[in-house]
Structures are given as C-alpha cells and as structure tokens.
Amino acid sequence: MMLDNIVTAIExxxxxxxxxxxxxxxxxxxxxxxxxxxxxxxxDLSVLQTLAAEDIAPNPDTHEFPADYADGLDALNAAxxxxxxxxxxxxxxxxxxxxxxxxxxxxxxxxxxxxxxxxDTRFATCFITxxxxxxxxxxxxxxxxxxEAAHRITRIAISVAENARVDIVTIDxxxxxxxHDLAVALDAPGATAHLYGxxxxxxxxxxxxxxxxxxxxxxxxxxxxxxxxxxxxxxAVFNGRIMVHPHAQKTDSELRIxxxxxxxxxxxxxKPELEIYADDVKCAHGATFGRLxxxxxxxxxxxxxxxAAARALLTYSFANEIFQHIHPPELRSEITAKFLTRMxxxxxxxxxx
Amino acid sequence: xxxxxxxxxxxGDTAILKGLNLTVNAGEVHAVMGPNGSGKSTLSKIIAGSExxxxxxxxxxxxxxxxxxxxxxxxxxxxxxxxxxxxxxxxGVSNMVFLRAAVxxxxxxxxxxxxxxxxxxxxxRHRVKQMKMDPAMLSRGVNEGFxxxxxxxxxxxxxxxxxxxxxxLDETDSGLDIDALKIVAEGINALRSPARATLLVTxxxxxxxxxQPDHVHVLSGGRIVKSGGPDLARELEEKGYGWxxxx
Ligand SMILES: Nc1ncnc2c1ncn2[C@@H]1O[C@H](COP(=O)(O)OP(=O)(O)O)[C@@H](O)[C@H]1O
Ligand SMILES: [Mg+2]
Numbered sequence: 001m002m003l004d005n006i007v008t009a010i011e012x013x014x015x016x017x018x019x020x021x022x023x024x025x026x027x028x029x030x031x032x033x034x035x036x037x038x039x040x041x042x043x044d045l046s047v048l049q050t051l052a053a054e055d056i057a058p059n060p061d062t063h064e065f066p067a068d069y070a071d072g073l074d075a076l077n078a079a080x081x082x083x084x085x086x087x088x089x090x091x092x093x094x095x096x097x098x099x100x101x102x103x104x105x106x107x108x109x110x111x112x113x114x115x116x117x118x119x120d121t122r123f124a125t126c127f128i129t130x131x132x133x134x135x136x137x138x139x140x141x142x143x144x145x146x147x148e149a150a151h152r153i154t155r156i157a158i159s160v161a162e163n164a165r166v167d168i169v170t171i172d173x174x175x176x177x178x179x180h181d182l183a184v185a186l187d188a189p190g191a192t193a194h195l196y197g198x199x200x201x202x203x204x205x206x207x208x209x210x211x212x213x214x215x216x217x218x219x220x221x222x223x224x225x226x227x228x229x230x231x232x233x234x235x236a237v238f239n240g241r242i243m244v245h246p247h248a249q250k251t252d253s254e255l256r257i258x259x260x261x262x263x264x265x266x267x268x269x270x271k272p273e274l275e276i277y278a279d280d281v282k283c284a285h286g287a288t289f290g291r292l293x294x295x296x297x298x299x300x301x302x303x304x305x306x307x308a309a310a311r312a313l314l315t316y317s318f319a320n321e322i323f324q325h326i327h328p329p330e331l332r333s334e335i336t337a338k339f340l341t342r343m344x345x346x347x348x349x350x351x352x353x
Numbered sequence: 354x355x356x357x358x359x360x361x362x363x364x365g366d367t368a369i370l371k372g373l374n375l376t377v378n379a380g381e382v383h384a385v386m387g388p389n390g391s392g393k394s395t396l397s398k399i400i401a402g403s404e405x406x407x408x409x410x411x412x413x414x415x416x417x418x419x420x421x422x423x424x425x426x427x428x429x430x431x432x433x434x435x436x437x438x439x440x441x442x443x444x445g446v447s448n449m450v451f452l453r454a455a456v457x458x459x460x461x462x463x464x465x466x467x468x469x470x471x472x473x474x475x476x477x478r479h480r481v482k483q484m485k486m487d488p489a490m491l492s493r494g495v496n497e498g499f500x501x502x503x504x505x506x507x508x509x510x511x512x513x514x515x516x517x518x519x520x521x522l523d524e525t526d527s528g529l530d531i532d533a534l535k536i537v538a539e540g541i542n543a544l545r546s547p548a549r550a551t552l553l554v555t556x557x558x559x560x561x562x563x564x565q566p567d568h569v570h571v572l573s574g575g576r577i578v579k580s581g582g583p584d585l586a587r588e589l590e591e592k593g594y595g596w597x598x599x600x
Contacts, residue, residue, distance in 0.1 A: 293441075294404075294405075295441055296441045296443055298398075298401075298402075298403055298404070298405075298425060299437065299440070299441040299443075300443075300451075300454075300455075301402070301424065301425035301426045301429070302401045302402065302425050302426075302428075302429055302433075302434070302435050302437075303429055303451070303454075303455035303458075303459075303511065303515070304426050304429035304430050304455045304456075304458040304459035304462065304515070305426060305454050305455055305458045306426045306458060307424065307426065309454065309458065310426075313443075313446055313450075313451075313454060314443065314446075316445070316446070317443050317444060317445035317446045317494075318445065319445075320445035320446070321444070321445050324445075348454070348457070348458075349450075349454065352450045352453050352454055352457075
C-alpha cells in the first residue's frame with residue numbers, strides 16, 4: 001500500500017527524531033494490515049490513501065518510543081503520536097482521542113477515564129495500554145461523535161490483575177471511518193470486566209469494532225453486551241472474541257450482541273467467537289439481527305404517536321439498553337440527545353427523556 | 354359514531370371479514386362476541402388502522418369521516434382507542450415517556466397546547482391510583498416483564514389517560530383474576546358517557562356482568578350473524594356458539 005501521504009507529513013515536521021524515523025521505517029517494512037487478514041476482512045485501510053498529507057497531522061511532541069512494534073499499525077501510531085506517554089492515573093481523567101496519541105496508563109486505586117472524540121480533525125490514531133494493579137477499579141468510557149470526515153483508529157489494551165475490575169462503555173456514533181480494537185486480559189484470579197457498547201453508524205460511515213477478552217487465569221468474570229444499529233448506507237462491523245486459556249477454570253463469561261438494521265442499504269457484519277481451552281467453565285454467547293417490530297410500531301401509532309416518532313422511539317428503546325450504563329448521567333443525557341436528534345421524529349423524544 | 358358497512362377484509366390470501374355491518378352510536382356499549390378465529394381481533398385492528406389487513410370492499414365511518422384512509426395515529430387523535438388482546442412490550446421506554454409521547458402527539462395533532470410536566474404527572478398519578486397500580490410502574494419499561502393481567506390493566510390505564518371517544522377493547526377480560534376484572538370494569542365504566550361509545554370484543558360473558566352492554570352481536574364466518582340485547586350474551590354463555598350455525 002502506498003503510504004506517501006504519511007511519509008510526506010512526517011518528513012514535513014520541523015524535527016524528526018531518530019526514534020520516530022525508526023517507527024516510520026518499521027511501518028514501511030511491516031506495511032498496514034490488508035483484507036487478506038481475518039481481522040481485516042470487512043475493513044479496508046487503503047481508505048487512508050485518500051487523505052491529503054496535510055490531513056495526517058502528526059503530533060510534533062516527542063516522547064519515549066518503544067523498541068519494537070506489534071504490527072504496521074502499531075508503528076504508524078507511534079510515528080504519528082511521537083512516542084508514548086507513561087503515567088499513573090487516579091480519579092477523573094479525560095483524554096481527547098481526536099488527535100494522535102499513545103499512552104501507557106497505570107491504575108493503582110480508583111480511576112474514571114473518559115476518552116472523547118467530538119473532533120473535526122480528518123485523521124487520528126490513539127493507542128492506549130492500561131494496567132490495573134491488584135484490587136484496582138477502572139471505569140472507562142469511550143465516545144466517538146466526530147465529524148463526517150473523520151478517520152479514526154484506536155487500540156485499547158487493558159490488563160486486569162487479581163481482584164481488579166474494569167467497567168467499560170463504548171459509544172460510536174459519528175465519523176467517516178473508524179476501526180477500534182479493544183482487548184481486555186483477565187490476568188489473575190478474581191479479575192472482572194464488564195463491557196457495554198453501542199455502534200450506530202449513519203450516513204456513509206464505516207465503523208468496525210473488534211473486541212477481545214482473554215481469560216488467562218481461573219475464577220475471572222467477563223460480561224459483554226453490545227448493540228449495533230445501522231442507518232442509511234452505513235456499514236457496521238463487530239467482532240467479539242472470548243478466549244478461555246488453559247488453566248482458566250471456573251471462568252464465567254457471557255457475550256451478547258444484538259443488531260438492528262434500519263435501512264435496506266445499511267449493512268451489519270457481527271460475529272461472536274468463543275475459543276475454550278479449559279473444561280470447567282461457564283460461557284454463553286449469541287448474536288441476533290432484526291428490524292423494527294411492526295407490531296410495536298402499530299401499538300405506538302394507535303396511541304397517537306406519528307410513524308417517524310414511533311420509529312425513533314423504538315430505535316431509542318433498543319439503544320437505551322446500552323445508554324443506561326453511561327456514567328455520569330449528564331453524559332448519558334448528552335449522548336442520548338445526540339442520538340435522538342439524528343433521527344426524523346427523534347427531537348420530540350429528547351424532551352421526554 | 355361508528356358505522357361499518359359491508360366490510361370485507363383479508364390477510365394475504367385469507368378472506369376474514371365477509372360483509373360485516375355494525376353501527377355504534379354515541380353513549381352506547383356494544384359487545385361483539387364470537388368463537389376463536391371468527392375475526393374479532395381482525396375487526397378491532399382494522400378499526401384502529403392495522404396494515405396487516407387489506408380491506409377489499411365496504412367502508413368504515415367515524416363521526417361521518419371516512420376512516421380507512423387515515424393512518425392509525427390520526428385515528429387515535431380523532432378519538433379511537435384500541436385495547437390490544439396482546440399488548441406489546443417496549444423495554445427501554447418507560448410507561449411515563451410512552452404516555453407523554455402519546456398525549457403530546459394527540460394534543461399537537463388537535464392543535465392543543467402541550468400539558469405542563471407537573472400537571473401531566475398529577476393527571477397520570479390520579480389514573481394510576483384509580484387502576485390500583487403501583488406508581489413505580491411509571492418508570493418501568495412499557496409492559497416490560499408485566500404479567501398478562503398487568504398488561505391488560507395497563508391498557509385501561511392508557512385509555513383513562515387518553516380519554517378517547519371510542520373504546521375498542523379486544524379481549525381485555527382474558528388473563529384477569531376476579532379482582533383485576535372488577536378494577537378493569539370500573540375503569541371502563543368511569544369513561545362511559547353520552548359522548549362516548551364502547552366496543553367490547555370478547556369470547557366470554559365475564560366482563561359483561563360488570564360492564565352492561567346495550568347491544569350484543571355474534572360474529573361468525575366473518576359477519577354479524579345475530580344481534581340482540583344483554584340476554585343474548587347469557588344465552589351464548591349457556592349454549593355456546595354451536596347452535597348459531599345450526600340456526
Ligand atoms: N395477520 C394475519 N395473517 C393471516 N391470517 C390471519 C391474520 N390475522 C388473523 N388471521 C386469521 O384470521 C382468522 C381470524 O383471526 P382473529 O381476528 O384473530 O380471530 P379472533 O380474534 O376472533 O380469535 C383466523 O383464522 C386467523 O388465523
Ligand atoms: Mg382475538
């Protein structure tokens with residue numbers, strides 16, 4: 001794949017460190033993942049070639065660079081972010097994921113991390129690793145409501161130590177193109193992860209969310225509830241993978257994916273995957289696909305609710321199963337309102353909620 | 354108020370209603386009885402505007418207006434209410450949001466101003482109390498996890514909040530224990546007035562002991578085959594529906 005725009009953008013920086021140059025070399029050597037790879041079957045990164053060099057906007061700051069890279073995308077992020085920032089986090093922390101960034105964050109106590117991207121930058125990559133110490137608590141909320149021209153790639157990897165717990169909510173509404181990878185590793189007994197996510201692309205958006213939970217130790221709990229909606233000509237991809245490693249006995253895991261297609265031209269590819277290498281485990285998973293229930297629509301209309309508002313109300317009803325987990329309540333109201341105003345007939349509902 | 358003339362309707366290729374005539378005047382309570390599968394729900398849903406059926410002949414007028422060209426929401430705003438045989442669950446939308454959406458939409462359609470939130474809440478609470486329901490239900494999802502009886506009670510609650518002109522109640526009595534049946538009957542009776550009419554669609558006589566009908570009709574084979582006074586309901590209760598076919 002041609003990466004001229006990226007090379008040009010980096011070369012145009014006033015000062016290119018040797019480490020950044022090494023990251024760029026690694027990118028050129030490794031290349032970006034292509035559609036022949038299983039994890040990239042439905043999402044084609046060649047779309048990045050359509051970006052102009054001035055839209056790449058590398059972060060001019062420099063931090064420490066890693067010695068090697070997991071893949072070309074990892075190197076791309078380091079080259080654009082200018083290396084990785086390390087910091088412990090505690091209490092409430094916000095990060096803008098609408099700019100290139102790379103972070104390694106550690107949580108010892110109790111942290112609430114909000115990753116927000118309501119930006120109008122054309123391109124941003126944000127890679128974050130999070131390490132939870134034994135007994136630590138993290139509430140992670142990632143919200144994407146970027147501009148229609150935004151291209152986003154995020155990768156979040158979380159390791160959860162003994163008796164630590166992570167609660168994650170991801171909401172993906174607006175962008176032109178987005179690929180998110182979220183990986184949670186339950187590394188020691190008593191580690192718990194609760195994941196809730198909504199992906200709801202509209203217009204011509206392509207949105208891909210890959211989620212993976214690794215049960216690497218015995219007595220860990222994971223819950224994943226994801227809902228997908230596709231409006232207009234949008235395309236949503238969701239892949240949820242639960243991996244139960246040998247020795248991870250007494251694993252308790254559940255992954256549910258529900259999807260709603262709201263237009264004939266919209267597409268959703270969603271799949272749960274379960275790989276189990278231990279014998280004493282409790283694992284449940286499933287995926288459903290549907291359209292708005294005509295009987296429920298009729299029910300609402302017989303009460304006087306016009307058709308467009310009835311559709312909006314039922315769509316909201318479907319999404320609200322995820323919205324209700326957003327914390328704090330002000331953020332929940334803000335996102336709900338944004339979601340509703342995207343729909344004909346949705347504006348009236350905003351006042352009711 | 355409601356005039357149905359020579360109504361023919363089908364679902365897919367199945368003809369269900371085959372020349373049904375029925376006139377309901379303001380102030381009256383009519384009961385439509387009939388065996389299972391005779392088309393009672395079909396008739397109720399067609400009055401409310403269901404798109405599951407195709408009307409192939411005949412007409413329905415409500416207060417002189419042609420009803421068949423109106424979408425369900427406009428029929429509701431005109432004053433028609435259907436109590437569903439199988440009320441729908443809408444998880445994630447609370448009963449309160451649902452009621453407000455319905456009342457606001459109907460008022461807007463009629464060119465009336467929206468109610469103040471506090472006034473509306475007081476109004477709904479009054480009706481909840483009348484139906485002897487737990488006010489906590491207002492923040493629960495519409496019919497979410499409700500028992501069959503609770504769902505039917507919720508239908509009558511919605512009706513009391515909306516105060517329609519024509520109440521079409523499809524098997525509202527089924528699934529109710531005797532106490533709930535009385536509360537539901539009281540709810541229906543509370544709205545009886547010279548300006549309103551009721552169409553009770555039912556398989557059994559039960560509800561009619563508590564809501565006295567003025568007229569009773571028997572629906573069979575897609576048509577009204579017999580009409581009479583309250584005695585007819587009792588006769589049906591004793592003899593069943595079989596004797597009508599023979600007659
Ligand atoms: N949507 C539909 N599609 C096909 N057949 C239907 C549909 N609705 C009703 N029917 C058929 O029409 C007949 C009358 O049904 P219904 O009106 O539900 O009767 P009742 O309410 O009197 O029990 C039944 O034979 C039923 O199977
Ligand atoms: Mg029926």
